[in-house]
Amino acid sequence: MAGLPQAIIATVHAGARALRDGDPRRAESLLLQACQQAANHPEPLRYLAIVQLQTRRPALAQASLQQALHIRPDDAQLHSDLGSAQAALGDIDAALASWQHATTLDPKHAMAWFNLGRNHQQLGDTNAAIAALSQGVALAPQALPPRILLGDALVHAGRFDEAAQHYRAALALHPACGDAWRGLSNIKTVALTETDASALRTQLQRRESADTDKVAMGHALGKLEEDRGQHSAALAAFSAANALQHRLTPWSAGAFTHFVEQALAVSQQLPAPVDPRLGEEVIFIVGLPRSGSTLFEQILAAHPDVEGASELPDLGIVLQQESQRRGMPYPQWVPQASAQDWQRLGQAYLQRTARWRKHRPRMTDKQPDNWKHAGILRAMLPGATVIETRRDPLETAWSCFKQQFYSQPHFANTLADIATYMQRCQRAMERFRERDPARIHLHHYEALLDTPEPQIRALLAHCGLAFDPVCLAFHQSPRSVRTASAAQVRQPLRATAARALAYGALLNPLLTLLEMTSPML
Structure with missing residues (x-):
């Protein structure tokens, strides 16, 4: 926000805090005010676009970012955020191009590399995903998401030993990282160790461990016990993990059965196809x-x-x-x-x-x-x-x-x-x-x-x-x-x-x- 008056900077900061605190209406009001007061500066527009994205209005976010890019066309952060808006609109090819351009403008832009790699992976382009996520990990070695996704991409490519190294590096940063334990456990051809069993039990007993992490760790412990032939312990671990997940996100058998009955009934008679x-x-x-x-x-x-x-x-x-x-x-x-x-x-x-x-x-x-x-x-x-x-x-x-x-x-x-x-x-x-x-x-x-x-x-x-x-x-x-x-x-x-x-x-x-x-x- 270099060059902006302190009053406008304070307004932008207030808008960002309002969004963080769950008040998007106040955030948008403040940021619109900042945009009007600083019509020739891109940063208030970028923050406004973030609000528009988080409130599921990607078309407005794209317009705000394009307006900002008219002011500063070579800003890597703006191109990276534009990619997020384009992806939310379903234009994944344009999004990939925006993220790629952001990395060209600023090869040290870790978030652009992360977004590029994540979306290449979702599209099944695993080699491109590995290349981009490797850059993200190198630039932000303490960040968990790029390291976990890189591990996943390496698994999908059949490079299991390398994947395990990244999952374990994530656990060195955060021993209760459920995604890392899930990744290690899903390499089903490699058994977890007794040291892993001890670490899992310790993290599962900690109150600070998030419920979502406990679900993943419970499944990993169950897999470990099953591999060791401890079937009673495995059943207990899987049951505890599933019971916790069911409390978090209950599934309705009645609603499902009704849906299937409807699908059967309405598809019984269908028009002959045109082609x-x-x-x-x-x-x-x-x-x-x-x-x-x-x-x-x-x-x-x-x-x-x-x-x-x-x-x-x-x-x-x-x-x-x-x-x-x-x-x-x-x-x-x-x-x-x-x-x-x-x-x-x-x-x-x-x-x-x-x-x-x-x-x-x-x-x-x-x-x-x-x-x-x-x-x-x-x-x-x-x-x-x-x-x-x-x-x-x-x-x-x-x-x-x-x-x-x-x-x-x-x-x-x-x-x-x-x-x-x-x-x-x-x-x-x-x-x-x-x-x-x-x-x-x-x-x-x-x-x-x-x-x-x-x-x-x-x-x-x-x-x-x-x-x-x-x-x-x-x-x-x-x-x-x-x-x-x-x-x-x-x-x-x-x-x-x-x-x-x-x-x-x-x-x-x-x-x-x-x-x-x-x-x-």
């Missing part, structure tokens, strides 16, 4: 989390015609935007949608995901939750293939219970909710498959392990792909894998021990729930 081939580039992989979906995607992504896009939010976003346009929640508006509406929505999805088909003609979308929308795909993307993956119910349920999920509230925080979710998913998918048998196919994880080549041939055939022996060596693929199964899918197929069965009678309550939960919808 029956629309979406034939897309292979959706759906079903329960932890059911082998990452493995199936890794096999498909090894094929020279398929790009593995991992878990994309785009289908849900397109439907959410249509709900906002209609002023009615999905799936209530489904009976009102015409064939032309579905064609428009399908084209919107394909436009949003076009970047995944730049180098290969086909793509996978491995968002497990997309099973909830499988019923409307025969109208929206009638040419798409849907692969449902299933695994032994007990193993799937237990694997969900012991995995920390980021989207909250989540069904996997109680055993009863897991059983309800699994039953509803299975029955709904059976109905959807009956309605669209040519496009929706069921594949079993255990069958793939037992007879890999015949199952892989069938998988490729269902997707309209010619057999290629490279798919048998899927574990050698250099692609980024951005899920909790990143380590496992880089290994050859082999029969694995049933981890849930090792718990014996400890999991009888879960078995009972799986047997008792009504499959009827």
Whole structure:
């Protein structure tokens, strides 16, 4: 704020404090006043843009920042903030360009490197993410977020030892860092140590540890105890972590069941598609989390015609935007949608995901939750293939219970909710498959392990792909894998021990729930 009168500087500071203290209206009023009093200085405009961004008005923030850039076009901080506004508006290419330009103007701008790396990672460009985040870590070695995200990116690239080094460096800075413990624990091919067990127990007992960190540390301790064969202790750790998460973000089984019933009812009768081939580039992989979906995607992504896009939010976003346009929640508006509406929505999805088909003609979308929308795909993307993956119910349920999920509230925080979710998913998918048998196919994880080549041939055939022996060596693929199964899918197929069965009678309550939960919808 060099060159500004002290009175205006004080007004800007007062506006910043008001925003910090949770009073955005007062903050905006003060900053508008400062902007009027200092029309030729960019900094009050930048602070105003921050208020506009935090109050979810990115278009106004972008305009404020562009006005500031007219005054000072080579300001790296302004370009970095402009990238944040552009990203909030959904213009990720422009955002990446702004952050890249900021790093060119000021190579020591750590936040611009962080934003650049974080968004490259979200887009699946792991090598670019590693390069940018490495710069962020070098410039701000005491900051946790760039170091954690760099560890995540290295995991996705299969560089597990380097990733572990960054997670442990984060723990040296903050021993209760849940994200670091989560990262170490998710490298499932490397066991944690007795020293780690002691550190986890110490941090879990500290009152100062945040609840969110305790959830992550509880899952890490459970994984550690399971690896050591201490199943009773593992169950206790996982249960405590999930109970805490459930208190923080309770999930409603009733609301979920109502949603699924609606989705089944309204998708029973749909208009014939305008273009029956629309979406034939897309292979959706759906079903329960932890059911082998990452493995199936890794096999498909090894094929020279398929790009593995991992878990994309785009289908849900397109439907959410249509709900906002209609002023009615999905799936209530489904009976009102015409064939032309579905064609428009399908084209919107394909436009949003076009970047995944730049180098290969086909793509996978491995968002497990997309099973909830499988019923409307025969109208929206009638040419798409849907692969449902299933695994032994007990193993799937237990694997969900012991995995920390980021989207909250989540069904996997109680055993009863897991059983309800699994039953509803299975029955709904059976109905959807009956309605669209040519496009929706069921594949079993255990069958793939037992007879890999015949199952892989069938998988490729269902997707309209010619057999290629490279798919048998899927574990050698250099692609980024951005899920909790990143380590496992880089290994050859082999029969694995049933981890849930090792718990014996400890999991009888879960078995009972799986047997008792009504499959009827």
